Amino acid sequence: MIISVSGLSKTYRVPIKGEGLAGSFRSLWNRQYRDVEAVKEISFAIQGGERVGFLGPNGAGKTTTLKMLSGLLFPTAGTVSVGGFRPQDRAVAFLGGITLVMGQKQQLLWDLPPQESFALNRAMYGVPQAEYRRTLDQLVAMLRIEPILQKPVRNLSLGERMKCELVAALLHRPRVLFLDEPTIGLDVEMQGQVRRFIQEYNRDTGATVILTSHYMQDIAALTPRLLVIDKGSLRYDGGLAALAERVAPERRIVVKGGPAELSQLGFVVVGGDHVATVTPEQTNQRLAAVLGRWPMVEIAVESPPLEEVMARYFKEGTT
Amino acid sequence: MSGETVHGAAWGRLPGVLGALARVAVMNAVQYRVSFLVDFFVGSCNVVAILLPLMVVFDRTGSVAGWTWHQSLLVTGFFLFMNAVMGGLVEPNLGAVVEGIREGQMDYILLKPVDAQLVASVQRIAPARAWDAVAAVGVIGWGLSGTGWPGFGAVAVAGALVVTGVVAMYSLWLLVICLSFWFVRVDNLRYLLGAVADAGRWPVDIYSGAARVFLTVVVPVALASSWPAMALLGRLDGALVIQAVVVSFGGFALARWAWKQALQSYTSASS
Numbered sequence: 001m002i003i004s005v006s007g008l009s010k011t012y013r014v015p016i017k018g019e020g021l022a023g024s025f026r027s028l029w030n031r032q033y034r035d036v037e038a039v040k041e042i043s044f045a046i047q048g049g050e051r052v053g054f055l056g057p058n059g060a061g062k063t064t065t066l067k068m069l070s071g072l073l074f075p076t077a078g079t080v081s082v083g084g085f086r087p088q089d090r091a092v093a094f095l096g097g098i099t100l101v102m103g104q105k106q107q108l109l110w111d112l113p114p115q116e117s118f119a120l121n122r123a124m125y126g127v128p129q130a131e132y133r134r135t136l137d138q139l140v141a142m143l144r145i146e147p148i149l150q151k152p153v154r155n156l157s158l159g160e161r162m163k164c165e166l167v168a169a170l171l172h173r174p175r176v177l178f179l180d181e182p183t184i185g186l187d188v189e190m191q192g193q194v195r196r197f198i199q200e201y202n203r204d205t206g207a208t209v210i211l212t213s214h215y216m217q218d219i220a221a222l223t224p225r226l227l228v229i230d231k232g233s234l235r236y237d238g239g240l241a242a243l244a245e246r247v248a249p250e251r252r253i254v255v256k257g258g259p260a261e262l263s264q265l266g267f268v269v270v271g272g273d274h275v276a277t278v279t280p281e282q283t284n285q286r287l288a289a290v291l292g293r294w295p296m297v298e299i300a301v302e303s304p305p306l307e308e309v310m311a312r313y314f315k316e317g318t319t
Numbered sequence: 320m321s322g323e324t325v326h327g328a329a330w331g332r333l334p335g336v337l338g339a340l341a342r343v344a345v346m347n348a349v350q351y352r353v354s355f356l357v358d359f360f361v362g363s364c365n366v367v368a369i370l371l372p373l374m375v376v377f378d379r380t381g382s383v384a385g386w387t388w389h390q391s392l393l394v395t396g397f398f399l400f401m402n403a404v405m406g407g408l409v410e411p412n413l414g415a416v417v418e419g420i421r422e423g424q425m426d427y428i429l430l431k432p433v434d435a436q437l438v439a440s441v442q443r444i445a446p447a448r449a450w451d452a453v454a455a456v457g458v459i460g461w462g463l464s465g466t467g468w469p470g471f472g473a474v475a476v477a478g479a480l481v482v483t484g485v486v487a488m489y490s491l492w493l494l495v496i497c498l499s500f501w502f503v504r505v506d507n508l509r510y511l512l513g514a515v516a517d518a519g520r521w522p523v524d525i526y527s528g529a530a531r532v533f534l535t536v537v538v539p540v541a542l543a544s545s546w547p548a549m550a551l552l553g554r555l556d557g558a559l560v561i562q563a564v565v566v567s568f569g570g571f572a573l574a575r576w577a578w579k580q581a582l583q584s585y586t587s588a589s590s
Contacts, residue, residue, distance in 0.1 A: 067426075067587055070430065071429070071430075072426055072429055072585065072587050073585065073586070073587060074583050074584075074585075088583075090429065092432040092433075093432075095430060095431060095432035096432040098430075099430075100426070100430055102423075102426070105423045105424070105426060105427075107424075107427040109343060111347055111350040112346055112347065112350070116342075116343060119339060119342075120339045120340070120343050121431075122339075123332070123336050123338070123339035123340075124332075124336055124339070124431045124432065124433050124438075125431075126331075126332040126335065126432075
């Protein structure tokens, strides 16, 4: 087991400010605070080489958990062990074995070409020159960024920057990757490239990947195991398919166009198609009924979209 | 994670890390040509601005608190040197720490397997402040031309005092910066510190009582300006050398402790 977390909690003390100018002045002289429990007694374990997704609405505690796992934040309570280390001790061997990529922050030197950031990281991690060259060439080839290595970072597109961030973060060949929304803001094509890269890296190196993302496609494509964090608590630990089956087990039978008589079988018209929502057990029976009467129709069986599954799951938690 | 991915001991990697950081700092500083040239122009004006009040005072009197014109030039010279180090190396870096805490860039410093205080202290430079260092050598030479040339021992003591003074001022800066881990914005304190440190341009003897203690212990700017000048003039009591060492090493230990404590309170800007 490479990561083990037990009863992990983090409470922030945040100032409360009244509304408007008067509130600002009151807060200046008599500042009130409240405790915000960002993470509440979370426990889980992750095996080496696993790909795990942290999923949850904004402010659920995903990033806070990731920052405690990478040693940036001190936990308020509970214990964390990553590769046998207590992250908050920030031991050299621990920091040399992990990486944290944050989609909304950057470590690249803004005014200089990315290769200068790479060279700086090489020195910081003490990667021998030959190994550095080998790893860099490999990463550059995988991400196809050769043409942009000489351009100042400020002149790169968001997608190009994210690819360079990944290179900078992986030059020391970390064995645990914490990825906090690595595809945020990227176009669909670039998201796909980054996803493929993460998959290949995990496959080639056996590194453990822990990912947070708002894009369900990231989770569906990358992480067989899901940890759902909601309001600071761990609500679900398991596979995505099993969760979807539990929260939204129904199927949608969609008949393209189709005759009006389909309404007799419980279909309703949605955007020109006929759609029926059925339980998994009813699916075959209903399909047989349709195809028995209209064998030539174009028909599809769909599960609810993952976004809808998760929205329903989080709503479930609030009621 | 047995540490295979970090090659070499932390201290063994230090020269390479320092070299890489210095390289990046210089490349960053020369990236914008106009800004670089303007900085040099402003830097040269700063030297004149520091010398001018001294000239005005000594135009009307032969000595101030027992210090002649040439002796006072020594104080100004050491003050310029301290300004060069503080403005060229310390302030740009520690100022960046405050920004880094507010905007989240500090995360990346803390994630590296290198002492975070070291990286936070040496990643930027302001080359234009080299003017102050060049001017410092010139002004000290000018002063010595009137006071006579000191022996090797006096020069060594003066050099050691400059080091203790710079360490003490760096430590004070770091202590102020540590406050930003809790309070995030400490700009006013930084300006106040800069303004108080400016008092170091005058011989410390013109200040009396509490003010003198303040400038040698609390904001120990005199350690890097007046005391090295006194060493060159053969006026420095040995006890003051010990005091300088105690203040600088004590200050450094306190700042280091505060830094470690501050890291525990780091909240990291939200992403």
